[in-house]
Amino acid sequence: MLVDEMTGSTSECFAASLQSIGRVRVFGRPTMGQALAAVTKRLADGDVFMYALGDFVTSTGRRVEATASHRT
Numbered sequence: 001m002l003v004d005e006m007t008g009s010t011s012e013c014f015a016a017s018l019q020s021i022g023r024v025r026v027f028g029r030p031t032m033g034q035a036l037a038a039v040t041k042r043l044a045d046g047d048v049f050m051y052a053l054g055d056f057v058t059s060t061g062r063r064v065e066a067t068a069s070h071r072t
Helices: 010-020
Strands: 037-042 048-054
Touching: none
Parallel strands: none
Antiparallel strands: 037 048
16 A cells, blocks of 8 residues: 555554555555544534544554554
């Protein structure tokens, strides 16, 4: 699977998941490292508040958030 600096969020989770179970080899440049599940809430003044709800960890225990995708 080919990744680069524009690979982020769900696509990072997808690549990391398949890599952790040995289904793909990941090539390319470091990814964004932005893979936290988040929720948004509309505030009374109309603004939107976004906050992290969870973390993504592969089956091998590697965190995806704040780390560039491991390349082989």
